[in-house]
Amino acid sequence: MEFDYVIVGAGLSGLTIxxxxxxxxxxxxxxxxxxxxxxxxxxxxxxxxxxxxxYGPHIFHTKEKKxxxxxxxxxxxxxxxxxxxxxxxxxLVVMPICIDTLNKLYDLDLDEDSMHEWIDExxxxxxxxxxxxxVVLANAxxxxxxxxxxxxTEKQWxxxxxxxSPSVISRIPFRFNHDDRYFEDAYQGMPKxxxxxxxxxxxxxxxxxxxxxxxxxxxISKIKYSKxxxxxxxxxxxxxxxxxxxxxxxxxxxxxILDEDSYQDVAVVNYPNDPYFTRITEFKKLTGQNIKDKTxxxxxxxxxxxxxxxxxxxxxxxxxxxxYEAEMEKEENVIFAGRLAKYKYYNxxxxxxxxxxxxxxxxxx
Numbered sequence: 001m002e003f004d005y006v007i008v009g010a011g012l013s014g015l016t017i018x019x020x021x022x023x024x025x026x027x028x029x030x031x032x033x034x035x036x037x038x039x040x041x042x043x044x045x046x047x048x049x050x051x052x053x054x055y056g057p058h059i060f061h062t063k064e065k066k067x068x069x070x071x072x073x074x075x076x077x078x079x080x081x082x083x084x085x086x087x088x089x090x091x092l093v094v095m096p097i098c099i100d101t102l103n104k105l106y107d108l109d110l111d112e113d114s115m116h117e118w119i120d121e122x123x124x125x126x127x128x129x130x131x132x133x134x135v136v137l138a139n140a141x142x143x144x145x146x147x148x149x150x151x152x153t154e155k156q157w158x159x160x161x162x163x164x165s166p167s168v169i170s171r172i173p174f175r176f177n178h179d180d181r182y183f184e185d186a187y188q189g190m191p192k193x194x195x196x197x198x199x200x201x202x203x204x205x206x207x208x209x210x211x212x213x214x215x216x217x218x219x220i221s222k223i224k225y226s227k228x229x230x231x232x233x234x235x236x237x238x239x240x241x242x243x244x245x246x247x248x249x250x251x252x253x254x255x256x257i258l259d260e261d262s263y264q265d266v267a268v269v270n271y272p273n274d275p276y277f278t279r280i281t282e283f284k285k286l287t288g289q290n291i292k293d294k295t296x297x298x299x300x301x302x303x304x305x306x307x308x309x310x311x312x313x314x315x316x317x318x319x320x321x322x323x324y325e326a327e328m329e330k331e332e333n334v335i336f337a338g339r340l341a342k343y344k345y346y347n348x349x350x351x352x353x354x355x356x357x358x359x360x361x362x363x364x365x
Contacts, residue, residue: 009232011040062349
């Protein structure tokens with residue numbers, strides 16, 4: 001069979017572009033995927049009736065109505081607003097930091113005005129914000145940093161927050177009110193039947209063909225396609241590690257099914273100061289499943305082996321990526337998309353937004 005496009009990678013980026021090409025342009029697409037499933041890191045599956053997200057919790061949230069409307073063509077949503085607790089000093093406190101966090105952690109009775117005063121007394125005067133550590137010290141002070149961020153960051157990244165770009169911790173909001181939601185976006189929820197069902201509906205077209213458990217380099221020379229290759233995999237692999245391997249912080253996920261109705265108060269609890277794992281997810285509290293007397297939990301163990309989740313945001317590796325980026329700009333018949341190809345962390349809504357924009361600007365003519 002001949003194709004118009006070949007897409008490497010069946011994550012949200014590749015699936016979105018494939019869906020648009022197939023349904024709007026009525027052209028044929030082959031998707032080649034190394035894993036044994038579609039969906040990338042949002043893939044979920046059932047075990048003993050419980051819906052489990054294989055690569056950790058993924059919560060849909062976005063400010064982009066265009067993204068919400070697009071994905072709504074492939075799924076219904078259940079209402080869900082994400083709330084996270086952090087286990088510190090024997091207490092479960094709200095994350096991200098808000099009035100309730102400080103009141104619980106320090107046995108205070110702050111309101112908005114007095115929280116400002118408390119923060120002003122404790123934050124440090126950092127003249128130039130150079131690292132993630134500086135972000136917390138300048139916004140909340142040393143004790144908050146030590147209790148909630150220092151050890152968590154070192155576990156998650158394998159290095160001190162002092163060595164990481166300010167952007168890493170700047171993604172975490174900081175509020176002078178009682179809003180205990182993790183996200184403030186206008187559109188929040190979970191796909192009613194799970195992400196895998198949503199992804200399957202995205203590629204129902206007869207114009208889309210998928211090959212799983214396949215390394216594209218073994219097949220690309222044998223595939224006939226008339227237009228472009230769309231690559232969403234690791235960029236260093238595309239160029240055969242020409243400038244060396246890019247580093248990723250990886251996660252290993254360990255889940256278990258428990259014979260109890262509920263394990264914890266919310267879907268996600270962080271453990272900044274406990275050894276080894278960073279957080280525990282209880283999936284029923286994400287998915288809204290009403291299953292009695294059993295539940296599934298997952299612990300996450302960071303390291304440098306496992307699933308590639310986060311590009312390593314240090315100058316050494318960002319500079320190395322720039323060398324690959326210069327090569328990417330020379331390509332005429334390849335389109336690069338997604339977090340692995342761009343060596344950049346994206347929330348899933350921005351992955352879809354980027355894919356839709358690529359389709360409109362670089363494919364649809």
